[in-house]
Amino acid sequence: MMNRHAMDPPAAGFPDSAEAWLARLHSPARSPQDEEAFERWRAADPDHAAAFAEVDYLHRNAAMLAEDPLLRAVARAARRDLARRPVARPQRTWWMAAGLAAGVLVAVGLTQMVRLGAPVEQSYAAGTGLPQAVTLTDGTQVQLDAQSSLVTRFSAHQREVILRNGRAQFHVAHDAARPFVVLVDGNVIRDIGTTFQVSRRAEGVTVGLLEGRVSVSRDTVGQTWSSNLAPAQQLHIDAQGHAADVAPLDLDQARGWTRGELSFDQRRLDDLLQSMNRYSATQLRLGDPALASLKVSGSFHAGDQDALAQALAQGWKLRVERTGTDELTLLPSAAGAR
Numbered sequence: 001m002m003n004r005h006a007m008d009p010p011a012a013g014f015p016d017s018a019e020a021w022l023a024r025l026h027s028p029a030r031s032p033q034d035e036e037a038f039e040r041w042r043a044a045d046p047d048h049a050a051a052f053a054e055v056d057y058l059h060r061n062a063a064m065l066a067e068d069p070l071l072r073a074v075a076r077a078a079r080r081d082l083a084r085r086p087v088a089r090p091q092r093t094w095w096m097a098a099g100l101a102a103g104v105l106v107a108v109g110l111t112q113m114v115r116l117g118a119p120v121e122q123s124y125a126a127g128t129g130l131p132q133a134v135t136l137t138d139g140t141q142v143q144l145d146a147q148s149s150l151v152t153r154f155s156a157h158q159r160e161v162i163l164r165n166g167r168a169q170f171h172v173a174h175d176a177a178r179p180f181v182v183l184v185d186g187n188v189i190r191d192i193g194t195t196f197q198v199s200r201r202a203e204g205v206t207v208g209l210l211e212g213r214v215s216v217s218r219d220t221v222g223q224t225w226s227s228n229l230a231p232a233q234q235l236h237i238d239a240q241g242h243a244a245d246v247a248p249l250d251l252d253q254a255r256g257w258t259r260g261e262l263s264f265d266q267r268r269l270d271d272l273l274q275s276m277n278r279y280s281a282t283q284l285r286l287g288d289p290a291l292a293s294l295k296v297s298g299s300f301h302a303g304d305q306d307a308l309a310q311a312l313a314q315g316w317k318l319r320v321e322r323t324g325t326d327e328l329t330l331l332p333s334a335a336g337a338r
Helices: 018-025 032-043 046-065 069-084 090-116 251-259 269-277 289-293 305-315
Strands: 120-126 132-135 141-144 148-154 159-171 180-184 187-191 195-201 204-211 214-220 223-229 233-238 261-268 283-286 295-301 318-324 327-332
Touching (some): 018 032, 032 046, 141 148, 180 195, 187 204, 204 214, 204 251, 223 233, 269 283, 269 289, 269 305, 283 289, 283 305, 289 327, 295 305, 305 318, 305 327
Parallel strands (some): 159 180, 283 327
Antiparallel strands (some): 141 159, 187 214, 214 223, 261 295, 318 327
């Protein structure tokens, strides 16, 4: 079981891993302070949110194997071991729960490996540059945006994709025997014969549907909901797991980034530059913080920083200076930016 999600020394008395947080949040002794501390831990690092989503998903899947003899035997052994221990102080009880939960999770893993074969895990990543076309082992076609990464875990009965960061478009290969699921920050996107996009950013997750149908759901502590999308619809989920209303999706704009064409509608300049800088070694910087809130609309070719700088100079009256081999800095003109 992974434990890569420890952070810097945690607040006194609180867990420092996703597995331990899972046990604590499901403990009857859970308090509002625990939930507040958990939200701080999850928000401190995107990897924390991704790690907790994985262990929470595995925990919920354990119910599917509740009657499995191996799982029941391990749980009985864990309970017997717990009963033989000295009575613990109340504040230490959740650590015993964590140990029991860990034993159950290990049992689930063992049962799955025995019955289904260990899932085959593969990682995919795109660096700076244009989006990359990737074909997964099941035949699913993926467009992976610049500076994006994902992990696939395919077994005989399930296809899971974990979007680590960035954005991806999935054209899912049909396989009735193996459902296709994308996991991202506690949200579950279930494919129903589909082409869809998923974006993970600091402000949350956005799912856009181009063709077919998808179901988007969340079943975590304090957040349980589900929503179905039709073509040309999108759903945004904020960093706290709250889903907005289903909204229209601009299909031309959604398809554009997969071809390296980026469209922006009244986008803040600092946000636009952050998006464009993913596609080129030449970085565009703001020489004046006051320019950050400047609203920009237009279509630009990903990676063509010189053309973008020229458009900003002409259309928004900015001044462009080369401040490094791979750096262009935007400054207000003498007349001021619009």
